[in-house]
Structure formats: C-alpha cells, structure tokens
Amino acid sequence: MPLILVVDDQPANIHALYELLVDECEVAMATNGAEALAFCAQQLPDLVLLDVLMPEMNGYEVCGQLKADPRTRAIPVIFVTVQGSAADEAEGFAHGAVDYIPKPFVDVVVKARVRTQLALKLASESFARSQIELFQRDKLASVGRTITGIAQELSSPLGNALISACTLQDDLSHLGGLAQRGPLRRSDLDKHLRISEESVGLVLSNLQRALSIVDSFMQSTAENFGDQRRSFSLLELVHEVVAxxxxxxxxxxxxxxxxxxxxxxxLSFRGALAKVLTTLIQNAIKHAYREAGGEVRIQVQALGTDQLCISVQDHGVGIPPALLGRVFDPFFSTRFGSHRSEPGLYIVRNLVTFALGGKIQVESTPGLGTTVRLTLPLISPEARRSTR
Structure with missing residues (x-):
C-alpha cells in the first residue's frame, strides 16, 4: 500500500484525513513541520498532505526544505489549507506543490486528487525503472558486442601465432632427431633454419598485430593520450591534423x-579531439571513395555561446541503411580487407562521449556520401576514469 504523510497542527483535521484514506493507503501523521521533516528523513512517503498555516514552521517552509534535499525532492506535496484564493494557490505551486486542496475539503475531491498523484508517481517510477532496465540491457549488449569483436579480431593473429609456434616446435623436434642419428647435412640444416626463421617471423608479426588491436582499445579515453584539459585553437588543431x-x-x-x-x-582534451578528427578523415579517405579522387569537407560552426558543431562530410559511396546502425560496433567496416582490424568509430564515439563530453551522429545516403556530426561543449568536463 502507498504511504501518505498527513501534516497538520489540528488533530481533528488529521483524524478526518486518516479516516478518509486509511482503507486505500497507509497513513502516517505529524502535527508540526519538524516532525514531518524527521519522519521523511527516516522513511520516504509516497505523498505528503501538508497544512500551510502551522506555528513555528509553516507549510511553505516545510515544502521548501523537502525540495532542497535531494533525497526528498521527488516526494509530491499537496497543500491542504483554508487559504483558497487564486493567489494562495499560485504561491503554493511556486513553492513546489503538485496540487492544492482548500479547506473545508470535500471527501470525493481529496480522494480523487490523492489517487491522481499516486498514479502519476507510480507511472513515473515505472517509466524510470523501464528506462534504467533498457539502458542496462543496451549497455550489456554493447559490452557483449565489444567482447565478441575483440575475441574475433584477436583469434586470427593469436591462432596464426600458435600454428607458427607449433610448426617451429615440430621442426626443432625433427631436427633433434636427425642430429641424434648422425652428422647433419648442410642442406638439412639450411632447410630447418629457413623454416625456423619463417615461423619466428610469423609469430612476431601476428603477436604485433594482436598488440596493436589491444592498444587501439586502450586509446578510447583521454587519459590514455597523456592528455590534460587545456585551452587551444580549434582551427590550429584542424590544420595540424590535415597536415x-x-x-x-x-x-x-x-x-x-x-x-x-x-x-x-x-578548454578541452586536445589529443583526444585530434584522434577523433584523424580517424574520421582517414575513414573518408579509405572507405568513401572506391577509386582515387574525392573531397572531404570539415565544417565548424558555433552553437550559441557554449557549444560547437564539427561536421566531417564526404561525397562517396555512403553506408547502406541496414548497416548504419552498426557503425559504432568495434571493428565494423563496410568493406573487408587490410583495414578491418581498426576499431574506428567505436573509439571515436567513446572519446566524443566520455572524454570530450559531446555527442556524435552519423548520417549517410548510399551513392551520395556520409556526414559525421560532432556536437561538443567549448569547455569539456573533467576527465573521468573509464570503466568500459
């Protein structure tokens, strides 16, 4: 049952409201503002019915303290008072009340308004829970996609390194057997040295590729660039990146x-923004134009006094609608080949969102090109440690 706190300095009023509501709600009582605040500090009611005219601390002051405390701010308050003019109601709403019931109150009106506020609170809490659940499911799905992407990309170089190491092990075993049976011929030794050299080379190159993949993910936060938040010219940075x-x-x-x-x-993280712009321009160079020749346009525009928009646009092949929703997946690419082991826009989104405190949007039309739009604050938030 929902819990309602009735606050009034007149016991008769408390009793009347208790009798009216007790069948549908659990009703708690307080005879002054201090008692009401003490109760709310111990237990959060679902609704407060609050008298305005009380000694020592009036209802407006009680409501003000409830709204000033983050723990009690969300508790809906209905003023129940003899002050029933339009000006009184306006003042009640100005102090944070959700409704206003004049005395002497009508039972049906009180019940209807209490039910309405309880239903609104329940709906609000239900919506908040559903949003949290959706966010958590989406976050878990994103983590799952990231882990899958890393595992898939690492499986190839690590598998190749393992095969090469096994080849080297077998060849050394074979060479040892030949040595035990008698003197080695120069041709056998040359053959095994060649196999050993090739195997070691493959092991090293594949381990280097695996290390590069891991390193790419380590670059998804500002602190991994050794970055400090500082003031810099955006156009100077863009020119440096292009150069x-x-x-x-x-x-x-x-x-x-x-x-x-x-x-x-x-006032932001220069290294993180440089990485973002570099990756976006590289993506356009490598993926937008199937044949040589094209243009990448970078547009910078102020948004009010505290934000800016950076657009990186190409007029290339574009991204099919069915794939557009996957562009932030790690290692996603519209084409296969040597560039597939690049986390790409996955890292860009992390840097824009978590390091630079902004938002990123991708718009694309097949055959007409792609636009990546960054909305960034001129003053970024302080660096936060990543838990992704």
Missing part, C-alpha cells in the same frame, strides 16, 4: 576543405 594526413590525402587524390567562419578556442 599530418597530407601523404594519405595525396596518394588517394582526396582534397580536404575547411569551412569555418571564425576560430574557436576550447
């Missing part, structure tokens, strides 16, 4: 155009 990719842009015959009316200065 660092000059070779890749030239070899793929892709132009990089910058559209920015004004320079903006951020």
């Amino acid at each position: 660092s990719l000059a070779g890749a842009l030239e070899s793929h015959q892709v132009r990089c155009e910058l559209d920015a009316a004004d320079d903006l200065h951020l």
Whole structure:
C-alpha cells in the first residue's frame, strides 16, 4: 500500500484525513513541520498532505526544505489549507506543490486528487525503472558486442601465432632427431633454419598485430593520450591534423576543405579531439571513395555561446541503411580487407562521449556520401576514469 504523510497542527483535521484514506493507503501523521521533516528523513512517503498555516514552521517552509534535499525532492506535496484564493494557490505551486486542496475539503475531491498523484508517481517510477532496465540491457549488449569483436579480431593473429609456434616446435623436434642419428647435412640444416626463421617471423608479426588491436582499445579515453584539459585553437588543431594526413590525402587524390567562419578556442582534451578528427578523415579517405579522387569537407560552426558543431562530410559511396546502425560496433567496416582490424568509430564515439563530453551522429545516403556530426561543449568536463 502507498504511504501518505498527513501534516497538520489540528488533530481533528488529521483524524478526518486518516479516516478518509486509511482503507486505500497507509497513513502516517505529524502535527508540526519538524516532525514531518524527521519522519521523511527516516522513511520516504509516497505523498505528503501538508497544512500551510502551522506555528513555528509553516507549510511553505516545510515544502521548501523537502525540495532542497535531494533525497526528498521527488516526494509530491499537496497543500491542504483554508487559504483558497487564486493567489494562495499560485504561491503554493511556486513553492513546489503538485496540487492544492482548500479547506473545508470535500471527501470525493481529496480522494480523487490523492489517487491522481499516486498514479502519476507510480507511472513515473515505472517509466524510470523501464528506462534504467533498457539502458542496462543496451549497455550489456554493447559490452557483449565489444567482447565478441575483440575475441574475433584477436583469434586470427593469436591462432596464426600458435600454428607458427607449433610448426617451429615440430621442426626443432625433427631436427633433434636427425642430429641424434648422425652428422647433419648442410642442406638439412639450411632447410630447418629457413623454416625456423619463417615461423619466428610469423609469430612476431601476428603477436604485433594482436598488440596493436589491444592498444587501439586502450586509446578510447583521454587519459590514455597523456592528455590534460587545456585551452587551444580549434582551427590550429584542424590544420595540424590535415597536415599530418597530407601523404594519405595525396596518394588517394582526396582534397580536404575547411569551412569555418571564425576560430574557436576550447578548454578541452586536445589529443583526444585530434584522434577523433584523424580517424574520421582517414575513414573518408579509405572507405568513401572506391577509386582515387574525392573531397572531404570539415565544417565548424558555433552553437550559441557554449557549444560547437564539427561536421566531417564526404561525397562517396555512403553506408547502406541496414548497416548504419552498426557503425559504432568495434571493428565494423563496410568493406573487408587490410583495414578491418581498426576499431574506428567505436573509439571515436567513446572519446566524443566520455572524454570530450559531446555527442556524435552519423548520417549517410548510399551513392551520395556520409556526414559525421560532432556536437561538443567549448569547455569539456573533467576527465573521468573509464570503466568500459
């Protein structure tokens, strides 16, 4: 049963409300503001029926203290008072009440308004629980996809390294058997040395690839760039990123155009934002244009006084609608080949969301191109340790 706290300095009023509500609710009572606040500190009621005119501490003051405390802020309060003018009601709502019942009260009205507020509170709590459950399920699903992606990508290089190590082990065993049976021929020794060299080379290259995959995931937070939050020019950073990719842009015959009316200065994580922009431009170079030649446009726009928008746009092949929802999955790619072991937009989303305190959107139309839009605060939040 829902718990209602009735607060009134007149015992007759408390008794009347108790008799009216006890069949549908559990009713607790307080005769002054101090008692009401002490009760709420120990047990949170689902609704408070609060008199306004009380000695020492009036109802407005009690309601104000309830709303000022984060633990009791969500408790709905209905004022029950002889002050029934429109101005009195307006003042009651201004102090945080959800409803206002004038005295002498009508039983049917009290019951109806109590039921309404209890139903609204129940619906609100149910919605909040469902949102939390959805978030937790989505987070678990995201963790599962990440683990699966890492396992799939690591299985190939580690499997290759294991096969190569087993080949080396078998060959050394065979070489040992030959040595025990008599002198080794130069041709046998050369053969086994060649096999050993190839096997060791494959083990090292595949372990290096596995290490690179792990390292890519380690770069998904600002602190892993050795980054400190500091002030910097956005246009200066963009120019540096583009200059660092000059070779890749030239070899793929892709132009990089910058559209920015004004320079903006951020108090943020420079290394993390540089990684984001580098990855987005690299994605456009590698995946947008199947043949050499194209353009990547970077547009910077201020949003009010505290935010900005950075758009990275290409006019390439685009992403099919069926795949657009997977672009933030680790290792997702619209094409297979040598670039598949790159976490890509997975890391970009983590950096934008958790390090830079912003949002990322991807829009794409097959045959017309893709736009990645970043909405970032000019002042990022302080760095938070990642638990992902």
